[in-house]
Amino acid sequence: MINIAVLGYGTIGSGVVEVLNTNGDSIKKRAGDKIAVKYVLDIREFPGDPVMDILVHDVDIILNDPEVKIVVEVMGGVEPAYTFVKKALLMGKSVITSNKELVAKHGATLIDMAKERDLNFLFEASVGGGIPIIRPLNQSLTADEIVEITGILNGTTKYILSKMSDSGMDFEAALNDARSMGYAERDPSADIDGHDSCRKIAILSSLAFGMQVDFEDIYTEGISKISDKDIKYAKSIGARIKLFATSIKENDECVYAMVAPVMIKANHPLYSVNDVFNGIFVRGNVIGDVMFYGSGAGKLPTASAVVADIVDAAKHLGKNIWTIWSSRKLELADIDLVEHRFFVRASVSGGRDLKAHLDKARELFGDIEPLDCVVEGEYAFITPLIKEKDMKEKKERMEGLLNVIRVRF
């Protein structure tokens, strides 16, 4: 029997207990031993729930119990999670977490601490809910140099963009709809401003490139500027707008990462990632393109990933599973130097006709052609490849500019 403790009895914590109960027999077969939850830590009480028999309010009971071999941190947030996890490792316990803030901020340190002590620090559930992606990056794609990882990693923004696209809602209406469905937090800024996706791509990039990618260095843009008019134009050219979290190695000197809405067409593998699924696309220099799809961050899919980590830690008591994520910092390339094509939408105003506007736009962007007009009083076009830096400068000089969205086709 291998004793574990679960820190936090919220959605994921209760899911972990449920999965261990539901699939106890097959998990025992796979782990080689029975996994027993000895303690659950929470500040709350849960009257009537059988968890009361093992509920504790003091983390030291868990940390000081030598019988507890694996600690499962599913509280979220950096503190007190970081303090608890560090102490658990110092006390010789392996740690599993689903906490993307913790992993993005302190992953390299905690991996090193685990390695030095022949313990494990595992975090499959921190990115992509149930989708196996951390372990495949660590253990399956090891023959490759990863040249790109791109994910649709945030459920709230995916829901809002789908709603806007399917029902023609504007951003505010779609956000309110997401709130009423319970898909958006009361303060949804971490999701819609891209910070959630940013932490997740920081984790994936650190694993892919084997060095610390600081999430603060990643250019991050949310979806709040996307309007129903952008969606109309996208539809008119067979494109969709998705919030991409992406990290690309153009060469040894240029690795860049960004979170931003992009327009893609049906030939992009992530085009058909729909409501229910998250998707992560990986390109390696020998394997070519691989994709991982799966049910996103629901309670049970996420708990499934946590429990898979528990099984792995149970099979590897006393032996560290190698993770290639050193604390050496990867200096990301200046995003200003990266080239993209851009969708540009602007108003026909100032008493001038479309031709006069196009002439001005062509002075900035060369020989662009307007898209078929789908919004009265506006025009739109797609630029050739332009450096981000130059685009910034051209945006300043562009009259009647309404929005700009990166294009990947």
Added chain:
Amino acid sequence: MINIAVLGYGTIGSGVVEVLNTNGDSIKKRAGDKIAVKYVLDIREFPGDPVMDILVHDVDIILNDPEVKIVVEVMGGVEPAYTFVKKALLMGKSVITSNKELVAKHGATLIDMAKERDLNFLFEASVGGGIPIIRPLNQSLTADEIVEITGILNGTTKYILSKMSDSGMDFEAALNDARSMGYAERDPSADIDGHDSCRKIAILSSLAFGMQVDFEDIYTEGISKISDKDIKYAKSIGARIKLFATSIKENDECVYAMVAPVMIKANHPLYSVNDVFNGIFVRGNVIGDVMFYGSGAGKLPTASAVVADIVDAAKHLGKNIWTIWSSRKLELADIDLVEHRFFVRASVSGGRDLKAHLDKARELFGDIEPLDCVVEGEYAFITPLIKEKDMKEKKERMEGLLNVIRVRF
């Protein structure tokens, strides 16, 4: 430095050497040590190829060299591969293989032999080319009871069915096209009759259910009966025909497996698996639906999977990586008892009109409705759920029957 030997210098074997050369540095970082190819075994000579320096014709040189820690078997076929692999394990060497015939036939035995000797027998490349699926099943989906695995696992049949659908070719023309493109073997029966897919789903099923699934027990039907007329009808209802290799656990008493063409619609996750990609869909009782897509069985993708196994074996010298595939046989349910819906196509003949035919068909299948006619002199319909056994009997009694295809929508 960890010395390995490669048995067979064909497409995959030369790909393995190429990947180890191309990505040597990053592979060294991930394996923790340099991987060196000490020998390549082949009966042929390769004048001018640097492989000549390490080429041997006698497998005993490899087997008897204690410096060789890992043997990579990429010859294909059951013999002499099986003999060589067994001897390598007996001599204390871990073995990596891409050989689906070998794994389907002797996987459980070889896994046991490796386990008893603290060695590893790994076979990621035997299914799905570069797609990581064996390791995810073994190590990532361990919290789940797997209830379904369905894959599109054979490139030749995927190409032929796509060709028929995109260009309206009949089966023979599409097969000849596949031959001329080098996608079909001179004797393509292993592919088009479903035997290749059958071995692959036997491997995946054994891993998913943890018991030996004999490929000889799997109901297997190929694509040679699919006509351009079936494709026309499929298109007319927004469906596609794919060769599915599938294994489903309906409950503890009923696990069945089959390889057969099926009609699916856009709501099926494997609908959009296109020319370049293979796809494997897995449903777990807690994780929900997960999918793995990737470049199929090309030289470098497959070599990438082989090399990832080499890295894993190198990291686990002296320690067996647990594989849940016991030699205990899983008795598959009798396919006769499984229910499906069927697409049925028949000719309007015998001097009777459509109504008379439909009346007869309704006597057999209940209140079926004909699909809109897209082939002169024929009619088609989709049955309600029927047991396979009953369908067999009804097929005998059905007048003018032309073809029957299982339906999954």
